[in-house]
Amino acid sequence: MTRVQSNPMMPSLATIVGVRDLATGIKLFQVALDDAEASAALRYKPGQFAEVSAFGVGESPFGIASTTARGETIEFAINRIGTVTDALHRMDVGDKIGVRGPLGNGFPMDEFKGKDIVILGGGIGGAPLRPVIHTILDHRTDYGKLTVFWAARSPDLLVFTDEYEDWRSRPDTELHLTVDRATPDWPYQEGLITTLVESVAPSAENAISITCGPPIMIRFAMLTLRKLGFSTGQNWVTLEAKMKCGIGKCGRCNLGGVYVCTDGPVFCFAKVEQFLESFV
Ligand code: FES
Incomplete structure (x- = not known):
């Protein structure tokens, strides 16, 4: 897996490139890292998460809802339940956020093969x-x-x-x-x-x-x-x-x-x- 920043507390600047309603009060955000090289090198495993920040408001962890294999953008399903998620829900395509990750271990998908x-x-x-x-x-x-x-x-x-x-x-x-x-x-x-x-x-x-x-x-x-x-x-x-x-x-x-x-x-x-x- 590839981390997007060498300092794990420093978020990478990212841009919202897509937003759609997923369910009542839940939106799917499609996010691209602004650093093209880091974006192309980004690898993560199913089950990993990232800390997403709305600048000036705060940071929250979200499970990554996409796979590296299906594209370079990262997707997060976000339920509007607090100040950070509320701020994110008010954002749209083109707005800037911070992304720290990928974090955590992820599922051992190779171990599951054949089962x-x-x-x-x-x-x-x-x-x-x-x-x-x-x-x-x-x-x-x-x-x-x-x-x-x-x-x-x-x-x-x-x-x-x-x-x-x-x-x-x-x-x-x-x-x-x-x-x-x-x-x-x-x-x-x-x-x-x-x-x-x-x-x-x-x-x-x-x-x-x-x-x-x-x-x-x-x-x-x-x-x-x-x-x-x-x-x-x-x-x-x-x-x-x-x-x-x-x-x-x-x-x-x-x-x-x-x-x-x-x-x-x-x-x-x-x-x-x-x-x-x-x-x-
Ligand atoms: S979130 Fe800080 S130790 Fe796990």
Whole structure:
């Protein structure tokens, strides 16, 4: 992976080159580094994150929602929930922001080759899983069956809806959708993602699972996967802890024996199971 700045606390200047609505209150920002050489050299892994700054307002960490293989721009799905995200939502194409990263470890995609992959994405938590899905779809024969469970509180909060048809059309790939509160025209499942996973019951044989979402969802997802025969060593999670520096200096993301920003945010569940109690 290539870091965009030699000083990890110094953001690189970047320009917003695209913005689109992804879901209610959630926008997808397409960002290009201003330094053309750094932009061309930028490499990151699915599951890594970056600190994005709105100058004069602040900085926040966001999972990277794109893959290096699909272009030189970096994409972030940003939910309007605080001062930094509010400032970013008021920006448009051409505006300048700061980007610090890529940070964190990312998913060991090579380790997953040859295995069936079960993905559980909840709400905006699905954003860092999109690069995992894209990587599998772009190297479809390297991986086994792909089963995606995608959830949100309501249909208008589902992210990347414009890609579902493509995901579904790929060989050996299933997409299952659910929302907590359906609208009258919602044609899919209503209810918890764990209920849906339990009813579809993907096989645990030669499989791994990947979950990203709110801590409470991760906790119940792990219980459901255990019922289906997945061991803790087969389950991978990406955690959304409170982060500040992103580089292991401030201690804010400390979770028992690990720092989410540098040891993670991607973990094999076996490694963090004992700490999750304090996290939820
Ligand atoms: S965010 Fe500062 S140590 Fe992890």
